[in-house]
Amino acid sequence: xxxxxxxxxxNVLTEQVTLRYDYALGEVAGKFMDGLRERKILATKCSKxxxxxxxxxxxxxxxFEKCDSWVEAGTSGVxxxxxxxxxxxxxxxxxxxxxxxxxxxxxxxxxxNYVEGLDFSxxxxxxxxxxxxxxxxxxFIAQPEGRITDFHFVLA
Amino acid sequence: LPEVVGVLATYQFGFKxxxxxxxxxxxAQQAALGCLAEAGMxxxxxxxxxxxxxxxxxxxxxxxxxxxxxxxxxxxxPMLRVHTGGATGGSAMQAGxxxxxxxxxxxxxxxxxxxIAETPDAQKVLNQIFDPFYEKDMPLQTIxxxxxxxxxxxxxxxxxxxxxxxxxxxxxKNAMRNPHAHLKGIITVGDVMASPMxxxxxxxxxxxxxxxxxxxxxxxxxxxxxxxxxxxxxxxxVGAVSDSNWIGDRIVPTTEYDFTDWKLMRVASRxxxxxxxxKDPINEVQVAEVYDAFSIQGITQLEQMGFCSAGTxxxxxxxxxxDMDTGLVAVCPSGGTLCTNPIAxxxxxxxxxxxxxxMGKAGEHQVKNVRNAVATAVGGIAQFLTCxxxxxxxxKEH
Numbered sequence: 001x002x003x004x005x006x007x008x009x010x011n012v013l014t015e016q017v018t019l020r021y022d023y024a025l026g027e028v029a030g031k032f033m034d035g036l037r038e039r040k041i042l043a044t045k046c047s048k049x050x051x052x053x054x055x056x057x058x059x060x061x062x063x064f065e066k067c068d069s070w071v072e073a074g075t076s077g078v079x080x081x082x083x084x085x086x087x088x089x090x091x092x093x094x095x096x097x098x099x100x101x102x103x104x105x106x107x108x109x110x111x112x113n114y115v116e117g118l119d120f121s122x123x124x125x126x127x128x129x130x131x132x133x134x135x136x137x138x139x140f141i142a143q144p145e146g147r148i149t150d151f152h153f154v155l156a
Numbered sequence: 157l158p159e160v161v162g163v164l165a166t167y168q169f170g171f172k173x174x175x176x177x178x179x180x181x182x183x184a185q186q187a188a189l190g191c192l193a194e195a196g197m198x199x200x201x202x203x204x205x206x207x208x209x210x211x212x213x214x215x216x217x218x219x220x221x222x223x224x225x226x227x228x229x230x231x232x233x234p235m236l237r238v239h240t241g242g243a244t245g246g247s248a249m250q251a252g253x254x255x256x257x258x259x260x261x262x263x264x265x266x267x268x269x270x271x272i273a274e275t276p277d278a279q280k281v282l283n284q285i286f287d288p289f290y291e292k293d294m295p296l297q298t299i300x301x302x303x304x305x306x307x308x309x310x311x312x313x314x315x316x317x318x319x320x321x322x323x324x325x326x327x328x329k330n331a332m333r334n335p336h337a338h339l340k341g342i343i344t345v346g347d348v349m350a351s352p353m354x355x356x357x358x359x360x361x362x363x364x365x366x367x368x369x370x371x372x373x374x375x376x377x378x379x380x381x382x383x384x385x386x387x388x389x390x391x392x393x394v395g396a397v398s399d400s401n402w403i404g405d406r407i408v409p410t411t412e413y414d415f416t417d418w419k420l421m422r423v424a425s426r427x428x429x430x431x432x433x434x435k436d437p438i439n440e441v442q443v444a445e446v447y448d449a450f451s452i453q454g455i456t457q458l459e460q461m462g463f464c465s466a467g468t469x470x471x472x473x474x475x476x477x478x479d480m481d482t483g484l485v486a487v488c489p490s491g492g493t494l495c496t497n498p499i500a501x502x503x504x505x506x507x508x509x510x511x512x513x514x515m516g517k518a519g520e521h522q523v524k525n526v527r528n529a530v531a532t533a534v535g536g537i538a539q540f541l542t543c544x545x546x547x548x549x550x551x552k553e554h
Contacts, residue, residue: 011176015216021288029289051410055290061400080407081304081416086353089279089295099294101304101404110404112294127356132308149293 028058031070033146041073041138041151043107054104054111074105076137076156082115082130084123092149096120102136102153114152129155159377160550161256162388163511164263165195168336171369171496174273180215181227183370184269187501188228191265191372195384199229202374203261207237208248208268210500213281214366215271228267240398241285242298242449244268245504246533246542249373250394253544256375263380269370270498278366285536287401298449299363301403301537303355306452308407308416310357313467317357320451321348322473324361324494327448330480331491333521336505338367338496362451364497371501373508389514392528393434393545395427403537415538417467418453421460424532424543429462432545434528437462441545443486443513443529445506448494454487457532461543486523489513503533507544514546 003018025033028044032055035042044067045052046060052071059066082100089095098118101110115136118126135156144150167190175183192198205228207221217223221237224230238248245268252264275281282297309315325345331337343361351360381388399413399420400406406415413419434440444463448454455469463485464472472478478487488494490509493502510529512518533542
């Protein structure tokens with residue numbers, strides 16, 4: 001495969017493996033991502049249990065019934081858990097970054113995403129701003145492309 | 157009646173960052189050979205093997221159960237692999253227990269090994285366990301998700317970073333007496349507080365090391381115990397439970413088992429304690445080897461297991477309640493997962509340490525007069541929990 005190498009030096013065999021994957025979105029994630037393109041966060045609802053899920057589910061884990069409708073989540077919500085990653089993670093964005101699980105208005109579960117617009121010069125102070133219970137709002141990027149990173153949270 | 161199950165022998169081998177003298181399968185073999193020698197058994201005395209093997213992406217050889225067959229003497233025997241992330245060793249031990257308890261096999265060896273230093277891309281590997289559509293674009297991995305849980309727990313119960321630090325100081329000191337421990341030493345709360353911040357509130361010292369090494373445990377019924385081990389540690393109770401993949405479902409008001417307080421451990425431990433006839437853990441259990449890959453993790457489990465009420469565990473830490481020599485219960489006399497985390501066998505090591513304490517074989521970190529010891533394991537983002545009780549005496553079935 002492209003980029004793969006193998007070589008032996010001393011008592012160590014060094015290998016580089018590049019793996020490529022195509023993940024099918026499926027029906028539910030597909031509809032959610034379509035919603036993001038229209039700047040909507042779509043959740044599924046089970047009429048039997050009354051639960052509204054984000055990320056959306058095909059079936060309800062409480063009633064074991066199919067989630068039978070789609071509802072649009074609120075554009076603001078409450079932080080349930082949060083952290084500021086200072087170092088040690090080589091993700092898609094360099095640290096420091098803030099991430100939080102947010103329960104959007106009208107939804108029963110929390111969804112994780114980045115919290116933008118914070119001043120990280122004092123991490124303890126920034127943490128207080130995004131502590132559990134803090135209110136945040138959803139903000140979409142200029143050109144949504146049907147990915148979870150189409151939106152993030154900002155302090156309300 | 158179900159069979160009585162006893163621990164006949166245990167073995168731990170070589171926990172450190174990397175073993176450049178051996179391959180993965182050679183490490184696994186060291187544990188198998190060592191455990192057989194400890195029991196005075198040969199491979200022919202083992203009826204079945206449970207292989208404790210967690211994610212293999214760290215070492216690069218995928219699903220190394222097949223690679224390991226010959227090295228752990230599996231050819232010609234029933235052999236099964238168990239994998240529940242960090243709980244792998246706890247689940248593997250319970251699988252082995254079930255095979256003996258059911259009467260299917262007289263003896264079972266649980267064995268496994270871990271190698272983690274092969275790849276510099278460890279954080280990427282850990283990010284691979286997350287949902288590709290909703291979660292993987294975030295910096296979610298074990299450290300950051302447990303850090304988020306810690307943020308909420310500490311706010312709810314008014315716990316400080318210094319409270320976490322006191323626990324780390326105690327366990328690193330315990331580890332000084334454990335020759336198998338990876339991290340150990342006399343450190344101060346100030347040292348912990350000065351270690352670099354990784355993901356708030358976790359600093360470097362709040363996080364376990366990744367350890368390479370191997371471990372094994374041989375279980376047997378009463379007939380096997382009579383022949384090979386006159387003083388086994390009896391497994392008197394087990395419990396296991398799993399919960400939703402969706403963290404966001406488990407931290408909201410509608411959740412049944414709040415992840416912030418680790419309520420799921422109440423379910424696993426209640427089953428184990430009921431089975432073992434333990435009603436008052438703090439007075440009946442002398443050693444708790446709780447699985448604590450992070451400083452926050454062990455205390456939250458003790459609370460849900462009924463050693464103290466929710467939110468009080470770190471206050472009791474301030475009063476030295478968990479000190480291995482002078483406390484109410486010896487918590488992680490080995491130093492715990494916080495000092496040594498060979499992922500595939502970390503849960504098995506908790507069980508080994510608990511069994512050794514009951515058998516009087518813990519060496520320099522032996523706690524006095526141990527009648528019952530409990531071991532837990534945790535996998536995923538606390539999606540897989542196991543709990544087991546090891547005792548000097550077994551409960552007669554009715």
